[in-house]
Amino acid sequence: MANSRNYAKELDKIIGGLPKGAAGRRLLLHSCCAPCSSYVMEYLREYFDITVFYYNPNITEAEEYWKRAEEEKRLVAEYNRQVDEGVFSGMHSTGAARRIDILEGDYEPECFYEMAKGLERCPEGGERCFGCYRLRLEKTAELAAGLGYDYFTTTLTISPLKNAGKLNEIGEGLAREYGTVFLPSDFKKKDGYKRSVELSGQFGLYRQDYCGCVYSKAAREAKKESGKI
Numbered sequence: 001m002a003n004s005r006n007y008a009k010e011l012d013k014i015i016g017g018l019p020k021g022a023a024g025r026r027l028l029l030h031s032c033c034a035p036c037s038s039y040v041m042e043y044l045r046e047y048f049d050i051t052v053f054y055y056n057p058n059i060t061e062a063e064e065y066w067k068r069a070e071e072e073k074r075l076v077a078e079y080n081r082q083v084d085e086g087v088f089s090g091m092h093s094t095g096a097a098r099r100i101d102i103l104e105g106d107y108e109p110e111c112f113y114e115m116a117k118g119l120e121r122c123p124e125g126g127e128r129c130f131g132c133y134r135l136r137l138e139k140t141a142e143l144a145a146g147l148g149y150d151y152f153t154t155t156l157t158i159s160p161l162k163n164a165g166k167l168n169e170i171g172e173g174l175a176r177e178y179g180t181v182f183l184p185s186d187f188k189k190k191d192g193y194k195r196s197v198e199l200s201g202q203f204g205l206y207r208q209d210y211c212g213c214v215y216s217k218a219a220r221e222a223k224k225e226s227g228k229i
């Protein structure tokens with residue numbers, strides 16, 4: 001049966017009941033990269049004390065992994081500078097915005113390769129990706145529970161190429177397993193994806209043209225070679 005839930009509306013209902021700018025409501029936000037997190041941080045920073053958790057063992061090439069990690073840190077620093085100086089531009093950007101912390105997970109691509117065994121040939125959006133979502137969300141849920149965060153969620157639902165229903169289903173299952181709370185989302189809605197492209201331009205962010213793993217990179221290169229993109 002098709003999933004008819006509207007996760008964007010569910011999130012709006014939750015945050016609609018929260019006062020803006022109030023301290024002490026802590027959100028652990030898994031982030032895949034700076035461009036995807038740009039809109040999500042802008043959207044949520046008035047409601048939560050956000051800690052960005054950069055944990056992405058799926059980025060199988062070390063140079064690419066560290067490049068995305070550095071961009072994430074640079075963007076968080078830019079947002080914190082806006083808060084410190086009280087100078088904002090654009091949507092969701094008022095004096096109620098709060099500073100953001102960042103936590104870096106371990107770089108452990110071997111965990112990704114272990115998960116992907118037998119799924120190497122799956123197309124993007126298939127079973128390998130579901131395992132990849134779970135890998136990253138499980139570490140986030142575990143950390144959120146251990147460190148007493150009020151909520152956890154992920155930036156991944158901003159991508160039109162990711163399965164938001166599956167991401168929310170995995171997040172909610174992990175929340176039950178670890179005894180924490182998953183914040184539902186479909187960040188691409190309400191022009192969220194479009195806004196992330198605008199913000200990437202505004203901050204001059206590096207935007208990769210493939211998802212992250214060696215398989216997604218090979219698929220991208222094959223498409224380029226065949227002239228499909």
Ligand code: SF4
Nearest residue numbers: 129132211212213216
């Ligand atoms: S294509 Fe992206 S989501 Fe899918 S397994 Fe690779 S890195 Fe993970």
